[in-house]
Structures are given as C-alpha cells and as structure tokens.
C-alpha cells in the first residue's frame with residue numbers, strides 16, 4: 461500500500477518508519493510542505509491508500525476537510541480536535557473514510573475495556589491521572605478524556621476529576637483510580653516508547669484502506685486488526 465503521513469514530528473516520523481518496515485510505500489509532509497492543508501490536492505492523493513495524520517488539532521481539522529472532500533481515506537491520531545467530531549463523522553459517512561482514536565496502543569484499548577468493567581463498581585470515587593512530555597499541546601490528554609467518557613457512561617453525572625502532569629519526555633502514562641473507605645483499586649498503563657502508538661496507527665491505516673466510506677472509532681475496530 462501507499463501511505464501519506466502528515467507530520468514528521470515525534471510520532472509521525474515513527475509511523476513512517478514502521479510503515480516502511482511493514483513493506484508499504486511512504487510519503488511524508490511536514491508543516492512547511494502542507495500549511496493550511498495546501499498540499500492535499502487530487503494529484504497528491506492519487507494512488508494514496510490512506511493518509512495518516514499526527515499533526516496539531518488545528519491542522520488535523522484542515523487536513524480531514526481536504527482529504528474527505530476528495531473522497532480519500534484518513535487515519536487521525538492527533539488529539540484535541542473533538543469539538544469538530546460530528547462534522548467530520550458526517551462528512552466521512554458521505555465520502556472518503558475516517559478512522560480516529562485518542563490512543564492507538566493496543567494496551568490502552570485494553571485499559572479502556574478494564575475501565576468500563578471497573579466503573580460498574582458501586583461505592584467508589586473515580587479519578588484519572590495522566591503524565592506526558594512537556595511539549596504536549598493539549599491537556600487533559602485525549603486518552604484521559606476517553607477514560608472519563610467511559611466512566612461517565614457507567615456512572616452518569618458522577619464527578620471524575622482528571623489531573624495532568626507534564627514531565628520531561630514522558631511518553632504517556634494513564635492511571636484510573638477507584639477509591640473507597642475500604643480499599644483503593646488502580647488501573648495503570650505506561651507507554652515505554654511511542655512504538656505502540658505508531659504501530660497501531662499503521663495497522664489502522666491498513667484496515668481502513670479496505671473499508672467502505674464511513675467514520676470509525678479505533679475503540680470499536682481494534683479487535684479486527
């Protein structure tokens with residue numbers, strides 16, 4: 461397959477490397493080559509199976525609009541753009557295809573499922589802590605917001621605080637705590653490197669290349685990879 465990776469930063473560069481290792485053709489663009497989604501034209505996208513975006517929230521929205529308008533497929537790992545989720549889902553259901561996820565690590569997908577199970581416990585106060593590198597632009601992390609959404613689905617209206625920490629080059633740690641007078645339970649995922657995110661994104665792009673137009677959440681499809 462041929463993938464076009466948007467963003468040559470910490471994660472995008474690893475996505476390009478892993479896609480190459482898995483035998484795919486890879487092209488990559490950074491901001492200077494694609495400001496305002498300017499490179500995302502029909503000639504650029506001709507022959508591209510899936511675009512993969514690890515940029516910024518603002519750029520990802522511009523990139524999704526451009527890619528979907530041309531009927532192409534895009535995997536979005538970038539976080540912080542979810543105020544536009546309904547718009548992007550609606551576009552992708554008509555033309556092109558969109559697969560998004562706050563976290564492409566399979567370990568975190570398991571954390572999401574374990575959290576849904578834990579959140580069914582009565583008599584506990586739930587809270588979330590996340591720790592990332594000090595260049596991260598969004599807080600709380602997209603993953604922490606997903607964890608909060610999962611707990612709220614089980615316990616509507618409950619107060620679930622998120623604490624964000626920014627430390628050195630931390631790759632991404634998430635802890636869900638359930639606290640009662642009797643005991644404390646914790647679920648913790650700590651990324652040792654960014655490889656899990658990048659590998660998940662490449663496998664997602666391989667999967668999306670074979671799908672019909674539509675909007676897909678990585679949480680719903682990762683079992684199919």
Ligand SMILES: NC(=O)C1=CN([C@@H]2O[C@H](COP(=O)(O)OP(=O)(O)OC[C@H]3O[C@@H](n4cnc5c(N)ncnc54)[C@H](O)[C@@H]3O)[C@@H](O)[C@H]2O)C=CC1
Pocket residue numbers: 466467468469470471472489490491492494495496497514515516517519536537538539540561562563564565598657
């Ligand atoms: N869903 C997931 O599993 C993961 C999501 N992320 C998210 O991915 C995003 C990027 O994270 P990092 O790689 O750490 O950031 P980074 O800052 O290292 O890299 C972002 C790159 O995107 C480039 N860029 C900005 N606008 C662009 C445009 N219009 N076209 C092409 N390139 C453009 C920047 O120049 C920069 O090189 C963040 O939103 C982060 O939260 C990061 C890791 C995992």
Ligand SMILES: O=C(O)C1=N[C@H](C(=O)O)C[C@H](O)C1
Pocket residue numbers: 539562563592593596598600601602603604631632633657
């Ligand atoms: O910016 C990062 O680095 C990460 N961002 C994602 C998030 O916001 O949850 C996923 C991962 O934790 C790394």
